[in-house]
Amino acid sequence: MxxxxxxxxxxxxxxxxxxxxxxxxxxxxxxxxxxxxxxxxxxxxxxxxxxxxxxxxxxxxxxxxxxxxxxxxxxxxxxxxxxxxxxxSVTGLLADRAGNTLFLIGYAALLIVTLGVTLGTLAGLRGGWVETAVTVMATTLMAVPVFVMSVALTWFLAVRLDWLPAYGSGSGFTGRLEHLTLPAVALAASWLAYVAQVTRSAVRAELLSEHVQTARGRGIGERFIIRKHILRNASAPITSISGVAVAGLMAGSSIVEQAFGLNGVGALLIQSAAKQDLAVVQAVALITVVAFAVINTAVDVLTAALDHRVPLGGHA
Known part of the structure; x- marks a missing residue:
């Protein structure tokens, strides 16, 4: 099947x-x-x-x-x-810039998956003030556009506090990590909040489900219930939204690369579109669509494998 x-x-x-x-x-x-x-x-x-x-x-x-x-x-x-x-050659232009974009998207994806899922899980399991705090934070971050987030982070963390560089992509792994931290946070912020909210809802729904209450009534340990009953059953929607978030990073990367002066594929797309450089725009557009579609398809397959409730033989 x-x-x-x-x-x-x-x-x-x-x-x-x-x-x-x-x-x-x-x-x-x-x-x-x-x-x-x-x-x-x-x-x-x-x-x-x-x-x-x-x-x-x-x-x-x-x-x-x-x-x-x-x-x-x-x-x-x-x-x-x-x-x-x-x-x-367009291939050469893309090859020169692909490293910065892949590093940025990978960094942002790591932040989304680790922080978003962790915060959402804690909010769903503990409730109370933790859930309220996560919900308020997520609602705020989802309302802030990527460009506004980029400007705010630059002003506060780079200009005001001088903690991180605000321009350029750096060199070497350590240099890139330092220079791309602000862009990655700006790119990941709204998606991280969305993942946290979906995770919280999924965990909360499983926490209140009948099978969890039955397991508790049978005296099964809380850690086992959380691991085997709650997190396992909530993994499908969490995986699905995380995949959509990672795929969506490609669209926002252009804005972030321009805002932070990163020499990446996204910035190349904006510059080439302004110059009406057709070959570059077509190539970047096709690569973006392919990457987005492949990631979403992989997420569909993984979600179906994790959730036995998805009807594999019929319409999913």
């Missing part, structure tokens, strides 16, 4: 990625006028020779399906084309 479930999810993933790739490539052709003029920018009338060069380089005169297939197969072989604004 689990094999069929995974096969169905894999097929859905493949169709989703195919549709997303068509939309990303086709977005260029939805703009009015000649797409080549969007790639020139600058507000000046481009020369016919330059327009012809762009048409040849991007195969804009080819039929849509032919151009799409060429672009997709090149992407699958690691060739994302050339950047007009940076005069470099």
């Amino acid at each position: 689990i094999t069929r479930f995974i096969a169905r999810r894999a097929a859905t993933l493949a169709l989703t990625l195919l549709a997303a790739s068509v939309a990303i490539y086709g977005a260029l052709f939805l703009a009015p006028g000649d797409p080549a003029t969007l790639l020139v920018g600058g507000g000046k009338e481009p020369s016919p020779g330059l327009l012809a060069q762009i048409h040849r380089e991007y195969h804009l005169d080819d039929p849509f399906l032919e151009g799409y297939w060429r672009w997709l197969t090149n992407m699958l072989h690691g060739d994302a084309g050339q950047s007009l604004s940076y005069q470099d």
Whole structure:
């Protein structure tokens, strides 16, 4: 049954990625006028020779399906084309910046999973003032946009207290850890709060469930009940929301990288979009969609494996 479930999810993933790739490539052709003029920018009338060069380089005169297939197969072989604004291969640009983005997202994901789940579990198990404090904190953090959080952390921890650097990505593991702490906290804050709230609700629901009350009535130890009955049954929704949170970090990373001056993929996307550098925007958009869809599919499979109540053979 689990094999069929995974096969169905894999097929859905493949169709989703195919549709997303068509939309990303086709977005260029939805703009009015000649797409080549969007790639020139600058507000000046481009020369016919330059327009012809762009048409040849991007195969804009080819039929849509032919151009799409060429672009997709090149992407699958690691060739994302050339950047007009940076005069470099898109693959090289992404490779130079991927390390900072992956470190940032990994750092933020670690904060979300460890702190969010821990705080939510404590709030759900203990209740009282602990639950109230966690709920107030989570509600506050969820209401603060990423950019505002970035500015607030920079002013307080970097400028006012001078505890952490506010700009750049540093070098080496220790340097990166120090420089990316503020960006990671800013990126993780709202998702951490969301995970904490979902964890609290899931743990509280299991704590008050009938099977837990029955186990206590039979004299089973509290630690065993928490580990085997409460946390185990609450693990499915916690895993699901944690996966969504980690996938959602990719969208917020662009804002954080710009705010803290990080030389990452997210900042490259914003800069390239401002310069109308099509090849870079298409490549980053496709990579982001692929990563988001793969993570969500993996979370679906893991959630189904953890929760026996998910119907593997039918509609999940």
